[in-house]
Amino acid sequence: MAIDQTLFREAMSTLAASVTIITTDGPGGRHGMTATAVCSVSDEPATVLACINRTSTMNARVKQNGVMCLNVLGGHHQDLSMLFANPRICVEDRFAKAEWDRSITGSPVLSNALIALDCEVSEITEVGTHSVFFGRLTDLAIATEHAPLLYFGRGFHTLKPQGTAA
Template identity: 50%
Template sequence: MTINSIHDEVEATRLAFRDGMSRLAAAVNIVTTDGPGGLAGFTASAVCSVTDRPPTLLVCLNRSSSVAGMFERNRVLCVNTLASGHEAMSKLFGGSTPQEDRFAVGDWIMSTTGSPRLTDAIVSFDCEVESAIESGTHHVLFCRVVGIAHGADEEEALIYFRRRYHHIK
């Protein structure tokens, strides 16, 4: 083992990790909920498949976010995968805009769980939160998919890579 390889291992810091993760391309999603905890939504790229038996997604949510308590109380959510034309909406849901103002943009309908579904999303996954664990600053939500709505096949997906938006078919 050389001095440089030891140095590289020690440098696995928060900032180095964040820079490394910026090189991991990810779909951009708006995750929504509604119920006793209230109407809420946030932009997320930390969403992935867990299994198809039963269909389950993993969604990461910052525990200190203004919406964390709402998602915890509602225990339902909808993952809306964004198309290339949704970049402004992604920024709106990722900022400090009040919740009711976020939903004033876009065409939303109620999904089976009661979570808002974006009608022109690439795909929407309507889910019930089955379990959650804490890991560092985040809740990791395991979400059983109870409904799926597919968008238009010709839409380009909105991807986040190297701290910028990109569009792919």
């Protein structure tokens, strides 16, 4: 039995997710996009995954470059998240709105990301409309002084850090 696409999307909108800007650079060029379909896979070896629509420019760039950095955003990054989610804004303008460093793989790393996970793509699986990119970590950076930016119910939310009054 096929599940109704609209019903499925409604159900998935209630699945809270961290907001991430996926970046890449290399022979295929620099690119970045906002995503919530990102998660850990294994700690041995340290592996994460990101799901990217097959028709997107980002999908082609990650395949060409073979690397990606998952920049997990804090609550203070909501505007940046919207900028990287807008396909009408050129890549240069997206990257001009924040401070970026270069990772071991060459991917852009958001200088004040909550977490930055630098990866080499180890496997790609095609599923429906998306490619699932598995990335083996080459490096990571953690800056936990900010509350995470979450996407839930088709809107942004920020968790209050532990020990903070409600």
